[in-house]
Amino acid sequence: MHRKMNVMLLLGATILILAANASAQTANGPAPSGQSHHDLSLALTADATRAKSTADFNYWMIGGGAQLNWQFFKPLSLVADLNGSHISNINSTGGGLDLLTFTAGPRLTFHPGSGRFAVYGQALIGDAVGVNSVFPATSAAKTSASSLAVLAGGGISMNLNRHLGIR
Secondary structure, eight states: OOOHHHHHHHHHHHHHHHHHHHHHHHHSSOTTTTOEEEEEEEEEEEEEEEESSSSSSEEEEEEEEEEEEEEEEETTTEEEEEEEEEEEGGGSSSEEEEEEEEEEEEEEEEEOTTTTTTEEEEEEEEEEEEEEEOOSSSSEEEEEEEEEEEEEEEEEEESSSOOEOEE
């Protein structure tokens, strides 16, 4: 399981390094028709989680992530998303959780009006890996697990300037 998590981290780091190198060669802004464009987003996240067991548990996981968006044909782009979250002591139980997700998939983006705002929708699929916790299994509990990760949604992006935006 740890090997799978290391492979996911290496894959995500490679994507981020390639994006950083390529972004030095590409101007930001909407891609002209027929040309490719990409951007890299970094985020600090706080995830509220509600777990069901014999009693209800609520807790916050803190983490971060990066997202690479490569627009190869306007308005269609390909997105790669890597996120990690951590909590060391869930509700004073002494148990923690580390969660890593890597997903990829298509995104549709529309720039209504001036182009400062963009509306997007995406559907991503990939893998989620949990470690350093207790997970149920058929014969006994184990300390790591993996599962299918599916993310679907959308939002609005606003460019503050050429290099900074809010999503």
